[in-house]
Structures are given as structure tokens and as C-alpha cells.
Amino acid sequence: MPAQLISGTALSQQIRAELSQRTAALTNLGVTPALAVILVGDDPASAVYVRNKVKACAEHGLRSVLEQYESNLSEDALLARIRSLNDDLSVHGILVQMPLPAHINPQRVIETIATAKDVDGYSVRSAGELLAGLPGFRPCTPYGCMKLIESTGVSLKGKHAVVIGRSNTVGKPMALLLLQANATVTVCHSATPDLGHFTRQADVVVAAVGRRNTLTREMVKPGAIVIDVGMNRDDHGKLCGDVAFDEVREVAGWITPVPGGVGPMTITMLLANTVESAERVAN
Numbered sequence: 175m176p177a178q179l180i181s182g183t184a185l186s187q188q189i190r191a192e193l194s195q196r197t198a199a200l201t202n203l204g205v206t207p208a209l210a211v212i213l214v215g216d217d218p219a220s221a222v223y224v225r226n227k228v229k230a231c232a233e234h235g236l237r238s239v240l241e242q243y244e245s246n247l248s249e250d251a252l253l254a255r256i257r258s259l260n261d262d263l264s265v266h267g268i269l270v271q272m273p274l275p276a277h278i279n280p281q282r283v284i285e286t287i288a289t290a291k292d293v294d295g296y297s298v299r300s301a302g303e304l305l306a307g308l309p310g311f312r313p314c315t316p317y318g319c320m321k322l323i324e325s326t327g328v329s330l331k332g333k334h335a336v337v338i339g340r341s342n343t344v345g346k347p348m349a350l351l352l353l354q355a356n357a358t359v360t361v362c363h364s365a366t367p368d369l370g371h372f373t374r375q376a377d378v379v380v381a382a383v384g385r386r387n388t389l390t391r392e393m394v395k396p397g398a399i400v401i402d403v404g405m406n407r408d409d410h411g412k413l414c415g416d417v418a419f420d421e422v423r424e425v426a427g428w429i430t431p432v433p434g435g436v437g438p439m440t441i442t443m444l445l446a447n448t449v450e451s452a453e454r455v456a457n
């Protein structure tokens with residue numbers, strides 16, 4: 175029997191409907207959740223990402239503050255602007271769209287955002303909170319993957335989860351979130367010999383590599399949950415993930431499609447973190 179599809183589009187809609195209600199309740203209390211989005215330069219892909227985030231805020235009652243700057247903005251000026259947004263009590267989340275122009279140090283920028291407003295969860299302090307199991311903002315993509323896994327109703331307790339990829343924004347936080355949910359976690363990367371040896375043992379596989387057909391049918395345990403984070407293009411220019419979807423769905427128990435899987439969840443979890451930040455202020 176082919177795998178059940180885990181629709182990130184449907185789950186996103188459900189979570190966003192709940193967020194709209196929470197936002198309305200906050201607004202009634204005089205605290206409208208607000209996200210400041212900073213875009214430096216004219217990278218077309220970044221402009222699209224930023225537009226989608228601003229649009230999503232508007233659709234669910236959040237206020238967004240979009241600040242666009244020329245690519246010659248100095249690092250000092252950007253840091254000063256972030257500090258002023260840190261002090262602005264009407265702003266609950268701050269996001270600086272990456273990549274930044276080469277003369278700006280991205281880590282310095284991220285570390286300047288107040289931890290209480292780091293809704294992307296990329297700062298070293300947010301990463302430390304996740305590592306220590308303290309409350310804090312989780313990076314949106316792995317946070318969304320956890321929601322997709324939860325939506326299957328399968329408990330992660332005692333399951334073997336294999337994460338392919340160890341980036342700071344996806345692979346590593348994903349592994350920590352799975353560990354927190356009591357899975358036994360293996361992290362694979364480009365130096366892992368015989369990837370299939372590990373994935374074949376996995377009850378859950380999260381592929382976050384950026385290379386299509388990384389996970390093929392013979393690498394998957396029958397019935398496994400397969401979460402495909404990858405965003406690649408096939409030979410026809412069509413969006414595809416890291417997983418050979420058509421063949422893996424024949425053996426997996428659950429699988430996320432690309433598009434329509436992890437992608438829609440990322441902005442949704444950004445909204446969730448922003449609403450949560452506003453709730454902390456309101457409470």
C-alpha cells in the first residue's frame with residue numbers, strides 16, 4: 175500500500191486558523207503581534223521570501239513592519255536599527271532576511287537581535303536554549319517538521335530517527351527536537367559512509383541535504399515516516415525534494431510531498447513564534 179501523504183498545505187491551514195484566533199484574542203487585549211522584516215539589497219529570491227512573509231502576516235491579523243535598505247547599508251547602521259527594534263515594545267519578532275551583502279557579518283547581525291524577539295531561532299542563545307531544553311524559539315523549518323511528524327499520530331518515544339544533514343538551521347536543530355521527543359537519533363552528513371545502512375534502520379527519516387534522489391526506495395524501512403526538507407529542481411526545472419518520491423512512497427508509511435510538504439510549514443511556524451512572543455508580552 176502506498177504511503178499516506180502528510181500535507182503541509184493542509185496542516186498549515188489548520189495551524190494558521192488557530193493562530194488567527196490567538197492573534198484576534200491578543201489584539202482585543204491591545205497587543206497586536208508584530209513582525210519586523212528587514213531586507214538589505216536587491217536579491218530577487220529574498221524579495222519573494224520577504225513578500226510571502228509579509229503577506230502571511232496580513233492574512234492572519236499580524237502586523238508586519240517591512241524595512242528595505244540599499245545594498246550599501248553599513249553594518250553599523252543595520253545593527254543600530256536592530257537595537258532600536260529590540261527596544262520597540264510594539265514589535266514582537268525581528269527577522270533579517272539572508273543572505274546579506276558581503277560587507278555585513280550575518281552572525282553579528284543575528285546575535286544583535288534580542289533573544290526574546292529571535293523568532294527565526296538562529297542566534298547562538300536560541301540554539302543554546304534548544305540544546306539545554308529551555309523554552310525559546312525553535313528554528314521554523316525543523317519546528318514545522320516536528321508538527322508534520324506529530325500530525326501522523328505516531329509517538330516518537332523509543333523510535334529511531336535518522337536526520338540527513340547537519341546544518342545549523344535545519345539538521346542540527348532537527349536532531350535536538352527529535353531527541354527532546356525521546357527518539358533515538360542518528361545524524362548523517364556528507365562524510366557518512368553508506369547512508370543506506372543508517373536510513374534502513376530508521377522509523378523516521380528527515381532528509382535535509384539539497385540534492386535530489388538522496389533517499390531511494392531500497393534505503394527506506396517499510397512503514398517509515400519520511401520528511402523531505404530538500405528544495406531542488408529536476409531536469410525539467412520542476413521543484414523536487416531530496417527523496418525519490420514516486421518510489422519511496424511505495425515503501426514508506428507516511429511521506430511529505432515537495433511541493434506542499436515542509437515548505438508551507440516554515441512561514442507558518444514563523445507566524446507561530448511571533449504570536450507566541452506577543453503572548454509572552456501580553457502575559
Ligand code: NAP
Binds near residue numbers: 343
Ligand atoms: P546545507 O547547509 O547545504 O546543508 C546540507 C547538509 O547535507 C550538510 O550537512 C551536508 O553535509 C549534507 N550532505 C550533503 N551531501 C550529502 C550526502 N551525499 N549524504 C549525506 N549528507 C549530505 O543545507 P540546509 O540549509 O540544511 O538545507 C538543506 C535543504 O533543505 C536544501 O535543499 C534547502 O533548500 C532546503 N530547505 C528547505 C526549507 C523549506 O522551507 N522547505 C528550509 C530550509 C532549507 P556536510 O555538513 O558534511 O557538508
